[in-house]
Amino acid sequence: MDTHQSEARRPHTPTRRAFLTASAGTAAAVAAPLISHPAVAAGRLAPTGTAGPGRPVTPQPPDAQLRDLLRELDQGRIAATVNRLVGFGTRHTLSSQDDPARGIGAARDWIYAQLRQYAAASGGRMTVELQSFVQEPAPRIPTPTRITNVVATLRGDTAPNRVYVVTGHYDSRVTDVMDATSDAPGADDDASGVAAVLEMARVMATRRTEATIVFAAVAGEEQGLYGSTFLAKQLKAAGVDVQGMFSNDIVGASTAHDGTPPDPQTVRLFVEGVPTSETPAEAALRQSVGGENDGPSRQLARFVREVASNDDTGMTVRVIWRRDRYLRGSDHIPFLQQGYPAGRFTEPRENFAHQHQDTRVENGVQFGDLPQFCDFAYITRVARVNTAALWSLAQAPGTPQDVKIVTSTLTDDTTLRWRRGTEPDLAGYEVVWRETTDADWTHVIDVGDVTSTTIGLSKDNVALGVRAVDRAGHRSPAAAPQPST
Known part of the structure; x- marks a missing residue:
């Protein structure tokens, strides 16, 4: 035109x-x-x-509806969700699919029931589905395995084809990534992220948005980002205009419990520079004109800082100009691979002595990714940051x-x-x-x-x-x- x-x-x-x-x-x-x-x-x-x-x-100040949303996010509900997910014993991707009390299948069904309950208050605007596929044998997947994402979609009123996605992964693991039977509580990694996503879905289900928001609890993350990869590819194949995606992965604690001072008002947001999906020629052009710091994901991060680093969220968003941490990767990466702007929220400092460790006590010291190492007030503030970003995106023009x-x-x-x-x-x-x-x-x-x-x-x-x-x-x-x- x-x-x-x-x-x-x-x-x-x-x-x-x-x-x-x-x-x-x-x-x-x-x-x-x-x-x-x-x-x-x-x-x-x-x-x-x-x-x-x-x-x-x-900075763009929050509107009245956003301020109401931020006040409604409930720390008690977030704590209850983390404890309930830990109560399934293990949520390993290779654990039981049909045990009603233990394993990833029980966790899947509980998350699905919660989101269905929230959707019932949406007046038909929110729908919930179990997005299942069979992952054939691959690294960390020894046999064909059914992997299921639980996806709630809040359809926008005036720009429904413009979409924003937020995820947490509900699978967990211990030290041995192939151990599907030992207790793997996964409180911080990543019941914390799932709890934030579920609470956001609950409070936003009753509101009308201009664009569409997808709230997803994905599986298979610890085995290789399988659930989020499937979700991103499905959206791409359907031609969905995803203009922003956030992974909430390890957002449970403001302190590493290792003697360093806590940082309760900071959340990190990792975003890449030159887009992962660009061809070598496109990347070379971007760098030749000095645009390596101006890719879509970094523009998304700048937006988040403008709308979510404020007294209403109680948080400062610390943007890290990297795709993710060294030796690590989260569920935003498959979205980057599909050409979508995406970033990863995570706590200010991780405790590697507890993360992925088997639940045990040594010399009076308890190890394991347990709820007592989580800060539920901190998770609530992270949920406020996400809510401020998602609401501001969904109510604004594309x-x-x-x-x-x-x-x-x-x-x-x-x-x-x-x-x-x-x-x-x-x-x-x-x-x-x-x-x-x-x-x-x-x-x-x-x-x-x-x-x-x-x-x-x-x-x-x-x-x-x-x-x-x-x-x-x-x-x-x-x-x-x-x-x-």
Whole structure:
């Protein structure tokens, strides 16, 4: 489609001269609001002293409905879910599928019943399914094994084909990854993540969202990310527009119980740089134009920091510019492999002495991934971070598509083009920018309901993005432009 709006629809956009004239007057004003903002003082947004067009970026405040949601997340329910999952003894992927009291089958059926109960209050908007498949023999899978994801889908009202996914994995393990019979309580890894997902599903089931949210308890993670791989491939094969995915894996404790100080107000969010799914040629192009820090997953992380690092969640999101930890991998990786933006939430510091260890007592010290090593208030705050991110994503317009930066001529101006979204409450667009050495967006320029704009800022010197805004002030994640002639 034509990327230019007609003159009749195009609102007044300040000229290059106006931008350049204004920049001198705003130079002093830019630094002060950024530094004085509470989120900046807490290290949640990076200040900059660089002058330029636009106004300082400020965090997006939660709307009234989101504040209600955050208050409804129940620590007692989260604790009860963790203890109930631990009560199944083991949830190893190779454990019993049909024992009503012990094993992964019993855990599966209990999770399914809980989500069905929550869906009953949704007025038909939430549906729940058992997504099963047979995994043929593979590493850590010695015989054909049925693996089942429990998936609850809360259908959006106006943009149902735009989807956001959140997962926790309900399987567990001990030291020997092939031991399917020993007790494997898996309280932190990952009953904590499942408890957060279930509690989010409960409180959001009664709300109407514009986009669709998928809440999934996946299996087979410890054996090789099998459940999440199947889920991601199914969504891709169906052509589903997944614009964001979060894995909650090991989110149960604010302290490692190893003598180091606790960090109860921080959750890590791991996100990759150059997308896993890009071809070598695409990756080379991204790096050649300095876009290795501007892939979709990192834009998603910037969005999460803006909407979820605040007093309402009680948390700071510490973004780690890596796909995951060394020697480890979680359920966001299969989504990255399918080309979807995704990240992994995890606690600030893991205790490897208890994780995956057999339940035992040695010299008076108890080992094992047990509930007493979890901090249920911390899990609740992690659930608030996820809820703030998911709600803000699902109520905002989608991330702008086909964003291009014109590179056909040498100029000190920057021309950007994009495709207009279809949301009925779309109000317009904003251009965001930052110094290439800054982690987060620092400036925003309102450009109106257009699909092309030229600003008095050199594309050679800064990183740029385009984000959508609706009439209620909800903003999408930014999309970085690709070069275009």
